[in-house]
Amino acid sequence: MGIDLSNFAESIGGVDHGPLWIAGQQTRTPAPSQLRLVAAPAGIVDLQPDEMTVVCGAGTPINELRTELAKVGQYVNLPDGLTGPGTVGGALAEGHSDIYRLGRGPVRDTLLQVRYVNHDGQVVTAGGPTVKNVSGFDLCRLLIGSHGQLGYFGETILRTRPLPQSSRWFVMSEASRTVVEKILRVIYRPASVLWDGHKVWFCIEGNPKDCAAIIQRISVELPVITEISEPPDLSLYPHRQSVPPRLLGDVVQESARSDSHKIIVEAGVGIVHHQVPPESTPIEKGITILHRQILEQFNPTGRLNPGIEILASAPSL
Amino acid sequence: MRDKPQVQSLNTQLISRLRAALNVHRVHTASADIDLYKRDASNIEGRAGVVCFPLTTAEVQSVVSICAEFQQPFVARGSGTGLSGGATPLDGAVVISTAKMNRLISVDPVHRHAWIEPGMLNLDLTREVTHLGLHFAPDPSSQQSCTIGGNVANNSGGPHCLADGVTSSHILACEVVLSDGSVVMLGGEDPEPDGLDLRGAFIGSEGMFGITTKICVRLMQNYQAVSTMLMDFTSVQAGAETVSAIIAAGMVPAALEMMDQLCLEAVEAYIHAGLPTDAAVALLVEVSGLPHAVTDDTERISEIGRAHGARTIRIAQDEAERALLWKGRKTAFGAIARIKPNYYLHDTVVPRRKLNEVLQEVYRIAQRHDLLVLNVFHAGDGNLHPLLIFDKRDPGIMERVHAAGEEIVRVSVEAGGVLSGEHGIGLEKRDFMPLMFGPHDLHAQASMRVAFDPLGIANPFKVLPSPSQCGDAHDMGEDMWV
Numbered sequence: 075m076g077i078d079l080s081n082f083a084e085s086i087g088g089v090d091h092g093p094l095w096i097a098g099q100q101t102r103t104p105a106p107s108q109l110r111l112v113a114a115p116a117g118i119v120d121l122q123p124d125e126m127t128v129v130c131g132a133g134t135p136i137n138e139l140r141t142e143l144a145k146v147g148q149y150v151n152l153p154d155g156l157t158g159p160g161t162v163g164g165a166l167a168e169g170h171s172d173i174y175r176l177g178r179g180p181v182r183d184t185l186l187q188v189r190y191v192n193h194d195g196q197v198v199t200a201g202g203p204t205v206k207n208v209s210g211f212d213l214c215r216l217l218i219g220s221h222g223q224l225g226y227f228g229e230t231i232l233r234t235r236p237l238p239q240s241s242r243w244f245v246m247s248e249a250s251r252t253v254v255e256k257i258l259r260v261i262y263r264p265a266s267v268l269w270d271g272h273k274v275w276f277c278i279e280g281n282p283k284d285c286a287a288i289i290q291r292i293s294v295e296l297p298v299i300t301e302i303s304e305p306p307d308l309s310l311y312p313h314r315q316s317v318p319p320r321l322l323g324d325v326v327q328e329s330a331r332s333d334s335h336k337i338i339v340e341a342g343v344g345i346v347h348h349q350v351p352p353e354s355t356p357i358e359k360g361i362t363i364l365h366r367q368i369l370e371q372f373n374p375t376g377r378l379n380p381g382i383e384i385l386a387s388a389p390s391l
Numbered sequence: 392m393r394d395k396p397q398v399q400s401l402n403t404q405l406i407s408r409l410r411a412a413l414n415v416h417r418v419h420t421a422s423a424d425i426d427l428y429k430r431d432a433s434n435i436e437g438r439a440g441v442v443c444f445p446l447t448t449a450e451v452q453s454v455v456s457i458c459a460e461f462q463q464p465f466v467a468r469g470s471g472t473g474l475s476g477g478a479t480p481l482d483g484a485v486v487i488s489t490a491k492m493n494r495l496i497s498v499d500p501v502h503r504h505a506w507i508e509p510g511m512l513n514l515d516l517t518r519e520v521t522h523l524g525l526h527f528a529p530d531p532s533s534q535q536s537c538t539i540g541g542n543v544a545n546n547s548g549g550p551h552c553l554a555d556g557v558t559s560s561h562i563l564a565c566e567v568v569l570s571d572g573s574v575v576m577l578g579g580e581d582p583e584p585d586g587l588d589l590r591g592a593f594i595g596s597e598g599m600f601g602i603t604t605k606i607c608v609r610l611m612q613n614y615q616a617v618s619t620m621l622m623d624f625t626s627v628q629a630g631a632e633t634v635s636a637i638i639a640a641g642m643v644p645a646a647l648e649m650m651d652q653l654c655l656e657a658v659e660a661y662i663h664a665g666l667p668t669d670a671a672v673a674l675l676v677e678v679s680g681l682p683h684a685v686t687d688d689t690e691r692i693s694e695i696g697r698a699h700g701a702r703t704i705r706i707a708q709d710e711a712e713r714a715l716l717w718k719g720r721k722t723a724f725g726a727i728a729r730i731k732p733n734y735y736l737h738d739t740v741v742p743r744r745k746l747n748e749v750l751q752e753v754y755r756i757a758q759r760h761d762l763l764v765l766n767v768f769h770a771g772d773g774n775l776h777p778l779l780i781f782d783k784r785d786p787g788i789m790e791r792v793h794a795a796g797e798e799i800v801r802v803s804v805e806a807g808g809v810l811s812g813e814h815g816i817g818l819e820k821r822d823f824m825p826l827m828f829g830p831h832d833l834h835a836q837a838s839m840r841v842a843f844d845p846l847g848i849a850n851p852f853k854v855l856p857s858p859s860q861c862g863d864a865h866d867m868g869e870d871m872w873v
């Protein structure tokens with residue numbers, strides 16, 4: 075049971091060999107007006123709760139997927155875009171994880187198999203349909219976060235997870251580095267810990283009785299904790315930066331000295347959410363060379379999503 | 392297209408360069424020494440030309456640079472516990488053993504990662520961080536002797552990877568020496584390094600993209616509570632359906648293992664744990680985490696077991712009983728020596744709902760080929776390990792073993808499964824790759840290989856069947872043998 079990708083492949087390889095752009099709901103990256111747009115198939119074709127897998131078109135709206143999975147008590151680890159949930163393909167092509175990465179893991183662990191269309195219009199299968207697989211090289215990992223430059227996702231098989239029985243957010247108004255480190259040490263596998271230097275927000279998930287016991291226990295050791303209905307709004311922090319989590323204390327401290335440069339960091343993970351674009355970090359020359367060699371193999375004419383430079387934000391060392 | 396790497400006997404100039412780069416005592420050429428490296432733990436033999444034991448990244452870099460200069464294929468090797476021939480050197484390749492690079496470099500207990508060298512043994516890492524309340528999640532059955540570098544090369548799994556994922560989910564960064572001798576850091580302590588996920592692409596590349604010389608591993612908090620239970624069934628079908636029902640009920644146990652009757656008999660005779668030897672199958676289920684979740688899940692799983700006809704449900708009452716049940720699972724391969732002296736262990740994955748159907752077919756295949764088969768495997772993720780047991784002194788037995796093995800692989804893939812769940816492809820399953828992948832798919836994988844190793848000298852001939860290995864020296868010369 076698979077999606078017929080022939081029309082999708084034809085739209086990429088059969089019309090012309092000029093530049094293309096794949097567009098979903100454009101919640102992450104707007105499509106350039108001058109390029110021919112193609113769209114991936116949409117729709118859920120197979121949902122197997124006892125396999126913890128779902129087969130769907132890459133153009134499937136994430137909201138639709140969430141609704142259907144919730145009916146069987148499961149979710150898929152795909153984040154929203156900047157202006158809305160967007161599509162499955164968009165989330166995978168961007169490859170960014172959401173604020174629950176600390177507990178739920180990165181997006182890159184979500185994709186089990188993909189049938190994508192390459193620069194030449196050929197349908198290529200990467201990965202395998204089962205939750206465990208080491209048959210051949212891990213092309214799926216390479217494709218996630220490739221911004222459509224190595225191929226256009228057509229059909230995906232995604233790993234699903236049971237919805238947590240309980241998911242609760244809390245905030246503390248004392249937010250020293252010591253407090254944050256204590257939360258990371260004391261709480262068993264928190265789902266998320268956010269920190270801006272003034273407040274700490276954290277989320278615990280799991281059995282309701284365990285969640286209650288955790289709160290009861292840490293309330294004795296930590297400053298006043300208040301339960302809140304949802305995490306802080308990060309829409310004012312559209313820019314992200316990735317740093318080693320051990321450096322976050324310094325990053326937050328530096329930000330606290332500035333009135334204009336506000337940030338919220340994902341403690342224990344290393345993502346810094348900025349209001350303004352952060353400075354880029356230099357890239358090793360060897361990494362740049364590997365990227366060039368991969369693009370030469372997978373997108374030799376540069377026709378897939380031209381204009382996106384995956385490493386453009388960073389100068390080479 | 393670049394020139395093919397030269398497949399030739401090692402010349403004295405190359406060996407003298409290697410000795411100058413390392414130390415005469417860490418470059419072995421005597422046949423008695425290098426004969427030990429002609430294969431890994433598989434049955435596939437090759438031939439090592441020379442075996443090098445570097446101690447640092449710079450030394451690995453020197454060895455690889457010399458190989459590049461001479462266009463000489465090289466093979467990285469850890470403990471040699473691989474089961475697919477991935478570390479088997481072909482035609483006198485240079486073997487680069489990272490076994491002596493086995494230090495724990497640093498640990499960050501707050502952010503839960505450690506930097507290690509690739510030759511560190513899997514279990515040694517967990518032992519080193521136990522006092523911090525941490526562990527390394529991937530736990531292959533060979534964890535007492537396999538290296539983390541080998542785990543990275545094969546993207547290894549283990550019984551406790553059901554809930555927490557296999558090696559790729561637990562590696563943050565790899566320092567890698569590429570085939571031209573350059574050193575790159577793939578991934579990093581930070582979660583989203585700029586660009587493509589080169590770290591993810593490298594893990595599971597079976598030594599064909601380069602050699603890792605430093606690894607940053609993610610460490611997990613130890614659980615606060617654990618419950619281990621053994622439930623047995625009078626039919627394979629009932630056991631298999633219980634597996635699916637547990638997952639469908641929204642639980643992902645830490646481990647969910649299945650042992651069939653022949654396995655139970657062999658293990659019980661070996662360790663005397665009171666296993667139900669008259670059962671068709673038994674499930675070893677472990678849930679871990681926080682206390683209330685563990686208690687509730689144990690109860691729910693027991694109910695599901697009873698609803699599917701579990702005859703008995705034995706819940707370990709203390710750590711000693713838990714250890715005994717796990718000993719039964721982990722010593723299964725040792726126990727089979729009481730039945731026959733030799734075994735061939737297979738590794739495929741099927742959808743959970745096809746477990747019973749495929750297992751029944753495995754039994755039929757073994758019967759057709761007049762072979763004994765026992766099954767002990769990771770049922771929770773559908774990862775089968777049919778174990779064909781035999782006495783290789785029996786005339787014609789190996790032909791039957793290989794024929795049965797091929798049929799098992801075909802049946803698994805036809806059921807919607809995959810060729811390997813954790814052992815990798817290596818040489819063993821290289822020629823089965825077209826069962827899963829078409830020409831365009833294999834070409835894409837070959838393109839990855841070319842991008843990482845344009846010289847085609849990092850462990851050539853593995854994983855990809857000949858037509859897709861545009862970069863490797865795939866035309867075997869007359870002087871080559873496998």
